[in-house]
Amino acid sequence: MNDMSDDPQALDQIAAQRAQTHQTRRATVPAMEERLYTPHPVLDHGFVRVVDYMGDDSAIVQAARVSYGAGTKKARNDEGLIRYLMRHWHSTPFEMCELKLHVKLPVFVARQWIRHRTANVNEYSARYSILDREFYIPDPAHLAAQSTANNQGRGEVLHGDEAARVLEILKADSTRAYDNYEAMLSQDGQQGLARELARMNLPANIYTQWYWKVDLHNLFHFLRLRADAHAQYEIRAYADAICEMVRDWVPAAYAAFEDYRLNSVQISGKGLNALRRMLAGEEMDAEKAGMSAGEWREFEGILEK
Amino acid sequence: MNDMSDDPQALDQIAAQRAQTHQTRRATVPAMEERLYTPHPVLDHGFVRVVDYMGDDSAIVQAARVSYGAGTKKARNDEGLIRYLMRHWHSTPFEMCELKLHVKLPVFVARQWIRHRTANVNEYSARYSILDREFYIPDPAHLAAQSTANNQGRGEVLHGDEAARVLEILKADSTRAYDNYEAMLSQDGQQGLARELARMNLPANIYTQWYWKVDLHNLFHFLRLRADAHAQYEIRAYADAICEMVRDWVPAAYAAFEDYRLNSVQISGKGLNALRRMLAGEEMDAEKAGMSAGEWREFEGILEK
Amino acid sequence: MNDMSDDPQALDQIAAQRAQTHQTRRATVPAMEERLYTPHPVLDHGFVRVVDYMGDDSAIVQAARVSYGAGTKKARNDEGLIRYLMRHWHSTPFEMCELKLHVKLPVFVARQWIRHRTANVNEYSARYSILDREFYIPDPAHLAAQSTANNQGRGEVLHGDEAARVLEILKADSTRAYDNYEAMLSQDGQQGLARELARMNLPANIYTQWYWKVDLHNLFHFLRLRADAHAQYEIRAYADAICEMVRDWVPAAYAAFEDYRLNSVQISGKGLNALRRMLAGEEMDAEKAGMSAGEWREFEGILEK
Amino acid sequence: MNDMSDDPQALDQIAAQRAQTHQTRRATVPAMEERLYTPHPVLDHGFVRVVDYMGDDSAIVQAARVSYGAGTKKARNDEGLIRYLMRHWHSTPFEMCELKLHVKLPVFVARQWIRHRTANVNEYSARYSILDREFYIPDPAHLAAQSTANNQGRGEVLHGDEAARVLEILKADSTRAYDNYEAMLSQDGQQGLARELARMNLPANIYTQWYWKVDLHNLFHFLRLRADAHAQYEIRAYADAICEMVRDWVPAAYAAFEDYRLNSVQISGKGLNALRRMLAGEEMDAEKAGMSAGEWREFEGILEK
Structure with a gap:
């Protein structure tokens, strides 16, 4: 259960923000308006909430065309152009x-996340303020052993x-560490x-x-790497939550991203040669393809999975 | 006179965008709503127009505090914090x-502008489309000789x-260049x-x-360099127009920017030593200050101008 | 013919730089030492020359491992790891x-190039200095008509x-424009x-x-887009010249780049599904694949070309 | 004492790297060659070591002039131009x-450091590898109480x-946390x-x-913020060590940085007005200067300190 429910002041502030509405001439997405400010729970105490957004699918088209109006004349054309651009x-x-999020997340997740610099x-700030006593304790279903096949x-x-x-x-060490944090800070x-x-x-x-x-471009790059099956489960949980938000926000761009990035594969020059020979009916193997055993295994995995 | 008035289709699209309003829960600034989409003329055929914006003064405070609500309780506190941050x-x-602008500008201005990479x-695209026959011809009041004191x-x-x-x-060469551009493109x-x-x-x-x-941070950096007296007049004309927009958008942040960046001066370590001695009543010169003649001249200029 | 040969002072300075050698403990690549400072001609008056470089193939491995030494024990392992990373x-x-180049290039090429911001x-500076009378006049072999199939x-x-x-x-307008540039600058x-x-x-x-x-990462991104068949010929001429330099500099990384980027293809999720069905012997078409006609044409082009 | 001395394999690799020398035509700085690869101890177990560098003072001048040769004709002119640029x-x-460093540092320092994104x-990687049992335990001289004047x-x-x-x-919790880290990882x-x-x-x-x-530009920005008296002592220790390296590497640029950035002050528009009146003999106070009490105190601090 998410901690928001335990913080009445935060709940009041969120309710106050949601209660205010204004007239705007800016591009507006009703599904995002519905999401605004409300925390979406992630992991045991974390959340992601949309704080602001700029633009919509039409804004992508408008910028691509450097046009005076918004998008093309027909939504269908916008979609085609967005797929072409992607x-x-x-x-x-x-x-x-542009998307602005407020995120609550464990420090080890934050350390991965911040590697995306753009x-x-x-x-x-833990220099300025005192951190709350909240620690991520994995659900038993996500308490996994080290892989024997893969160091990472x-x-x-x-x-x-x-x-x-x-x-x-994990529980005992967190508790003790926080007790001692408080003991060291105490001015009593x-x-x-x-x-x-x-x-x-x-x-x-x-x-x-x-x-x-x-x-959105850099967000897609983040999501491609972090909503991927090879990403650590804990950051993937955040990436998955954000994917849902982006799908609501810019549905055409998200669909293009899903098809051309998230579900796509990169085939190397060697792989492409092998593929053409396979389509022509030839039996191929690692040696014929000029690949290492590991690379051939990955390549076969892509084609058959 | 700005060319917008000659392009009825553009005027229609702008009017259509301005006519649409939506309900939003996002931070909204009435003065920016008023500006949205309307081109602000710059130079003889150029313009700047606000296409979208994200955030307001409170959003700066909200992010600085990583808070659930918007800003602090009192506008006055927001202002003090914004000045402190700056x-x-x-x-x-x-x-x-974040600010999104649509800008029409001469290529030589665009080449300076793009040096700001963030x-x-x-x-x-002039690969994809045909450019319009529009050239910047300076107003006689801005037709200046090369400086004799300064190479730049x-x-x-x-x-x-x-x-x-x-x-x-300038007029004849522009006309001939465009005539020949059309002659080369012609499929007749x-x-x-x-x-x-x-x-x-x-x-x-x-x-x-x-x-x-x-x-906004990177915009302030751009404005500091391009709204400066040393910037070329033509890009300064754009920077000045944008300053007016930012003043409307985030008045507290703009006031802090004006005081701490635009109107501020940087005093070197040597300059600070000299200054303290001057305040204590000592007569100083370049040699005592350990400055070159040129540097001392700049330093005196700052203190007396 | 490249203009270098017409500028004796530049030739002297280049010769002077090449004549100086120093002892260094840094990673050093003999093939790049051979290239250093000498302009490689591109187009009619342009060039690219290597002014400095940092690192080699081993430096990539060293950083990936955050290790004290240089690379792994065997060159073969370095190559395998570099391919894996790519x-x-x-x-x-x-x-x-890191690579530092000195480039001479037409302004319209510079305007494409600068879009790579990282x-x-x-x-x-043409504010500070006077430009030389040198213009790109295409070789007749590269004087192409507008494509009828593709706007760009x-x-x-x-x-x-x-x-x-x-x-x-092109010749007459360049000459006249430069004559008038000089006439306007003249203080006579x-x-x-x-x-x-x-x-x-x-x-x-x-x-x-x-x-x-x-x-190198951002250079590869640049080369992938600009050494591509869809890039404008004039910038591709520069990208091709740089590819040769990078092949000399970091041969293992360049080979991986060639295989996994330059010669690779991206297959969309829809394309991958279609491909698996084709490999299983099914006849596919645009409709079965869920693609538009244009997308299916591109997809077939990839598999058959 | 720095842990290097306890890791014979690392010492061997460093010695091997230092033993290799090559001929190069690149800009080379003897004082940096002397530093290369050797760890400079920071805090109780940390270090900074130079792994590679590109350029020298002349390279700054060469790029500013977009010239064929290296720097200007006289070192004195180089210095003047560098000061002007700064x-x-x-x-x-x-x-x-460009500078490449290998740094060993506590995680809480790394978290501040990484905020510099450029x-x-x-x-x-602690996903891939097992971390060593090494913790920062402050020297008693740096074990400070929370400031009563300043939250941060x-x-x-x-x-x-x-x-x-x-x-x-700190010692007991570190030991217990690491013991339990090992216990959880154990496959026994x-x-x-x-x-x-x-x-x-x-x-x-x-x-x-x-x-x-x-x-170097972004490094100066980092050093300006992190070698500052307001930076946390632990990151300042690293910044100070790097300052020494940069002073050796590009002495003219470092001297200009010291004078115009590190030892410089920014005087606001209001401050500049006040200053001119003070130099003209007027007694000033916060009210006359239009400053808040806090801002006036900072301003007086600058002038008198």
Whole structure:
């Protein structure tokens, strides 16, 4: 359950923001208006909420054409043009839409996320403020063993006793770390350690928050990497939630993204040669294709999966 | 006079966009709603028009605090915080506002403008389309001689005969270049040269257009350099027009920008030492300050101007 | 023929730079040392020359592993890892190599080039200095008609008379524009127009120069788009020249780039479904694949070309 | 004491890298050659080491002039031009130098550092690898209380008993967190938790490592903010170490940076008016200057400090 329900002041502020409406001449998307400000729960204490958005599908077309009006005359033409732009890597028109999110997320997820540099970020400051006692404790269904096939990945879900021990450790260490964080900060009978120092005792599963603003092209790039099956489950949970928002926001652009990026595959020059020979009826293997065993396995996986 | 008035289709599209209003829960600025879509004339055929905007003064505060609500409780506190953020170079909260403009501008201005890389741009394509017959011909009041003091600058306004000759050349060469552009493109009795080649005959005073989207922090950086007295007059004309828009959009942030950036000065370490000695009553000169003659002249200029 | 040979001072400076050698502990690539400073001619008066480089194939591996030493133990392992990084879009290790070029190029090429924003640029200033009388006049073999199939492209080479007329126009207009540029600048019996204004009379085929510095990941992105068959011939001539340099510099990374980017194809989700059915022996068409006619044509082109 | 001395394999690799020298025609800086690869200790287990560099003071001048040769004819002229470029915010020539560092640093420092987005980073992956048992434990001299004047800052050094308790907590919690990290990862009689999950138990004072590559302009921006008295001590320790490296690398540029950025002050428009009146002999106060009490206090601090 999401922590929002435990914070009456936050709920009041969100309700107040949702209650206000204004007249605007700007491009407006009713489905996004419906989403505005309401937190969408992710993981055990996290959320994503839309704080603002700029543009819609028509704004992409309008920018691509550098036109005075909005989009083309027919929605169908807009869709075709958007698919064309996506297929041919014309990325700048997608940069003309912008999304602003408020995200609450564990620090280890934040550390992956921030690697995407083409975005604007304001993070809650643990130099200036005191962090809340909220830690990510995985659901047992997501408590996975190290993959034996892949250094960077998960294997099976942990068995009962081992899972219980892990959860016990994570909970106990989080609690102790936070108790000691408070003890070091306390000004009761002592000076109290500086916040910027005390925070170093907190583990990477503590929650932080930020405002994150990004254009649609760079958001698609983020989603392509983070909504992917190889991404760590915890960041994928956020990416999946954002995918739903983007689908509501710019349905034509999202459909093109899904087809040409998310569900697409990249076939190498060697792969393309092999493919043409296969379509001509030839039996191929790694050697004939000039690929390593691992690469051939990946290639076959793509064609058969 | 701005060319908009000569393009009835563009005027219709603008009127159609302005006529549409929607309900929104997003931060909305009435003065910007008033500006939306209407071209603001710049130079002889250029314009800037606001196509979209995201955020307001409160959005800066909201991001700085990573808060659930909008801004602080009192407008006065918002203003104080915004001034604090500007004074102490906390730039990320200003990145949380975004502006989208449609700009028509001479190519030589576009070439200066594009040097600011942290923005999104879609330019009208002269590979794909045929450019209009519109050229910047300076007003005689802005027809300046080369500066004799500064390699990169203007001196006095040109005298009558010389000014007339220059205007004659600019007009005649523009006309001939465009006539020949059309002659090369023509498919009347010939194949017609590719657009992407024919455009190479067009001079740098032809007008182009683009959509330009930028966050407020990077916009302030652009304005600081381009609304400055050392900027070329022609780009300054655009920067000045945008300053008026930003003043309407985020008045508190703009006031802070004006005081701490546009009207501010940077005093070097050597300058600061000299200044303290001057305030203590000492007579200073270049040698005592450890400055070159040129630097001391600039320093004195700052203090006395 | 390249203009370098006409500028004895430039030739002297280049010879002087090439004559100096130093001892270094940095990663060093003999083939790049051989290239350093010497202009590689492009088009009729342009060039690209390597001014500096940082890193080599091993530096990519070293950064990917965050290791103390250089690369892995065996060159063969380095190659395999580089191919893996490229295949799986791990782009940051490629950012650890950097290339600095000095480029002389027509202004209309510069305007396309600068759209790649993730690079460092210093361009020769026509506000400060006077441009040289050098214009790009296409070789007749590259004087192409507008494509009839594609708004953004070239068709057949122009026939004799039309080609002659075009060349005549381009030469005459360039000459006249430059003569008038000089006439306006002249301080002989008049004040002389400011350089920043006079330049507006110069057409887009005049040559400019810049220093351009970029990391290998972003350079690959540039080359992928600009060494592509759909890029305008004139910028492709530069991209092709740079490809040769990069092949010398980081041979393993370049080979991976060639296979996984330059010669690769992106197959959409719909395309992948169609492909699997084709490999299973099914006859497919646009309708079965859920593609538009144009998209199906592109898809068939990929598989058969 | 720095951990390098405890890792014989790392020492061997560093010695091997330092032992190799090559001939190069590139700009070379002897003082940087001397520094190459050797770790410079920072904090208790961290370091910064130069892995590569591109350019020198002359390369800045060469790019500013877009010239064929290196720098101007006289070193003195180079210095004057570099000071001019810095004073007038011509930042692009400084982007033509590039520095690559290998840094070992606590995670909470890394989290501040990464906010500077205009750089290239490869961090050691705790999804893929197991982190070492190394934690930052502050020296008692840097164990400071929370500032009472400033939410974001440090006050006095902690007294004896309190300091001892804090150090005890930090050491005990680090040890326990790492013991449990190992226990969860262990495959001895159990499956072993995935690395990407186990890492979430580790506190923010654990050390990580990365390769960080940045151009000189953006490095100066980083140093200006992080070598500043208001920066947290721990990141300042790294910034100070890097300042020493940059001073060796590009002495003229560093001197200009020191004078015009590090030791400089920004005087607002209001401040400049006040200053001119003070120089004319007038007694000023906050009200006359149109400043808030806090702003006036900062202003007086600048002039008197």
